[in-house]
Amino acid sequence: MTVELLHETQSDQNRRFEVGLADGARVEAVLYRDDSLCISSQVGCAVACPFCASGADGLERPLSLEELIGQVEAVRALGAPLRRVTVSGVGEPLHNRATADFIAWCRAERLAPSLTTSGGPVERLREALHLHHNGLTISVHAGTEETRARAVPKGPALEPLYAVLRDELPTLSRSRQRKIALAYLLIADLNDADADVDAFVRRTAPLGVWAHLYTYNPVPTSAHRAVSRERYEAVYRRMSAGGLKVRMSCKARVEPNGGCGTLVALRRRGGRVDSPASPVL
Numbered sequence: 001m002t003v004e005l006l007h008e009t010q011s012d013q014n015r016r017f018e019v020g021l022a023d024g025a026r027v028e029a030v031l032y033r034d035d036s037l038c039i040s041s042q043v044g045c046a047v048a049c050p051f052c053a054s055g056a057d058g059l060e061r062p063l064s065l066e067e068l069i070g071q072v073e074a075v076r077a078l079g080a081p082l083r084r085v086t087v088s089g090v091g092e093p094l095h096n097r098a099t100a101d102f103i104a105w106c107r108a109e110r111l112a113p114s115l116t117t118s119g120g121p122v123e124r125l126r127e128a129l130h131l132h133h134n135g136l137t138i139s140v141h142a143g144t145e146e147t148r149a150r151a152v153p154k155g156p157a158l159e160p161l162y163a164v165l166r167d168e169l170p171t172l173s174r175s176r177q178r179k180i181a182l183a184y185l186l187i188a189d190l191n192d193a194d195a196d197v198d199a200f201v202r203r204t205a206p207l208g209v210w211a212h213l214y215t216y217n218p219v220p221t222s223a224h225r226a227v228s229r230e231r232y233e234a235v236y237r238r239m240s241a242g243g244l245k246v247r248m249s250c251k252a253r254v255e256p257n258g259g260c261g262t263l264v265a266l267r268r269r270g271g272r273v274d275s276p277a278s279p280v281l
Contacts, residue, residue: 003070042091088116118155143199
């Protein structure tokens with residue numbers, strides 16, 4: 001068995017699983033509403049977003065195709081009626097060459113696959129836009145190059161990222177274009193200023209794609225803070241007024257138990273991992 005579910009935490013919307021790997025490392029997966037599974041693609045992450053728990057300790061290794069599939073099969077074995085799988089947990093999917101094969105496997109299993117990426121390397125983003133996925137969300141989180149460099153330090157800069165989108169989106173069918181979205185995680189004193197928001201709208205609105213305006217889930221590894229609900233709603237209205245098609249966070253994505261940016265990777269240390277756990281029965 002390539003993976004084992006070691007621990008489960010339940011909340012109103014989500015079931016969060018600690019996933020044990022054969023080499024002793026651990027990642028996490030989250031089941032949303034019983035039919036949508038978010039899986040991890042790496043042990044850790046190299047993108048180094050300062051607000052995200054997933055890459056707080058850097059990158060150890062990518063997961064194999066068998067480990068990607070194993071997360072799905074382990075949750076299926078619990079009786080979950082899965083319909084959708086998203087590669088949006090710990091790790092950067094485009095840094096793992098097994099991601100494309102995993103998306104093909106999901107299609108063969110009649111599961112709708114999607115992924116969330118910081119956008120790099122940009123040539124892999126170009127390829128990923130054309131994969132047979134059910135959705136691709138690019139974590140942008142900035143309107144200016146300065147803010148992008150602080151928010152996504154080891155992701156591609158905005159101009160090459162948007163250049164790929166300007167090149168490739170017109171080559172996609174309307175139905176495929178509707179599956180592409182850009183994410184803006186709103187964080188106090190990082191990207192919540194009107195100038196940053198307006199710059200994001202100016203770059204994104206001409207593309208005609210949807211934007212996801214996410215609320216921030218504070219994590220122990222970061223001192224970053226969420227904005228107030230009033231400010232969040234004001235930014236939503238500002239983006240909409242600027243001509244951007246924008247959606248707010250759903251309930252599952254703002255739960256501390258498995259919401260955006262909260263998943264972690266536990267490393268092997270001296271032959272052991274960081275915390276004990278019991279198998280899920």
